[in-house]
Amino acid sequence: MENKKYTIKCPQCGTPIEVVRPAIINVQNDPSYKAKVLTGELFHETCPNCGQEIQVVSRIAYHDMEKRMMIYFRPITSQEELKTFDYEAIRSAIEDNFKAPGYGIRVVTTVNELMEKIKIAEFGLNDGVIEIAKFVYFDIFVKQFDGIGVVNIYYERRDDKNALIFFCDDGNTRSIVIDPKIYASIEKRFSEVVNAIYTSRVCMVGRDWALRMIKAYSKRDHQGADEAEIQPEIKLVTSEEA
Numbered sequence: 444m445e446n447k448k449y450t451i452k453c454p455q456c457g458t459p460i461e462v463v464r465p466a467i468i469n470v471q472n473d474p475s476y477k478a479k480v481l482t483g484e485l486f487h488e489t490c491p492n493c494g495q496e497i498q499v500v501s502r503i504a505y506h507d508m509e510k511r512m513m514i515y516f517r518p519i520t521s522q523e524e525l526k527t528f529d530y531e532a533i534r535s536a537i538e539d540n541f542k543a544p545g546y547g548i549r550v551v552t553t554v555n556e557l558m559e560k561i562k563i564a565e566f567g568l569n570d571g572v573i574e575i576a577k578f579v580y581f582d583i584f585v586k587q588f589d590g591i592g593v594v595n596i597y598y599e600r601r602d603d604k605n606a607l608i609f610f611c612d613d614g615n616t617r618s619i620v621i622d623p624k625i626y627a628s629i630e631k632r633f634s635e636v637v638n639a640i641y642t643s644r645v646c647m648v649g650r651d652w653a654l655r656m657i658k659a660y661s662k663r664d665h666q667g668a669d670e671a672e673i674q675p676e677i678k679l680v681t682s683e684e685a
């Protein structure tokens with residue numbers, strides 16, 4: 444396994460800490476790393492001097508040959524990184540470097556997204572369907588929990604069922620089990636795009652993506668717009684077009 448070494452400073456006491464991280468994780472060659480990502484252990488450092496616990500994120504390519512998933516983790520941890528984040532450059536670099544048919548190739552920018560993509564693949568689900576399902580269940584959630592704001596929604600496996608966990612602005616989490624019938628109906632209705640994201644296109648499949656797909660389909664249904672308008676490809680948008 445190819446490792447990268449670099450030094451950070453403890454935010455508490457200033458002691459230099461050497462961080463050793465894999466640049467590529469191949470799950471089949473080193474299965475223990477999957478658990479290390481899923482528990483967050485991989486991104487965790489402890490200062491040898493003062494014992495401060497620090498989360499240190501680093502770029503990683505996560506490769507699961509069996510599930511045909513390649514996830515590029517390109518962390519954005521500051522406003523500065525967000526400004527300079529060049530998705531098109533990342534995408535073209537990946538397309539030059541990684542060529543394999545029938546893959547789900549993703550770019551994610553947070554540890555939570557990375558974990559979520561791995562869990563979704565683990566249970567044989569389609570992450571495009573899950574992202575669209577979040578919008579469907581958000582509407583249900585708002586009706587049920589009137590007045591409670593939602594900060595984030597993540598997929599989780601709960602009691603052998605697929606669920607969405609709502610992180611709320613009152614500090615609590617609430618979960619809703621995904622009805623298999625709703626999952627199937629989303630998969631059917633959005634079949635073109637949810638299949639296309641598993642054909643080795645490089646994609647960011649998140650909230651923006653789902654929103655664009657929902658809008659594109661609804662436009663097509665209501666105005667008879669061209670099918671050509673529906674593209675599974677993603678561009679990082681800072682402002683959402685109507």
Ligand SMILES: [Zn+2]
Pocket residue numbers: 453454455456457458490491492493494495
């Ligand atoms: Zn320290």
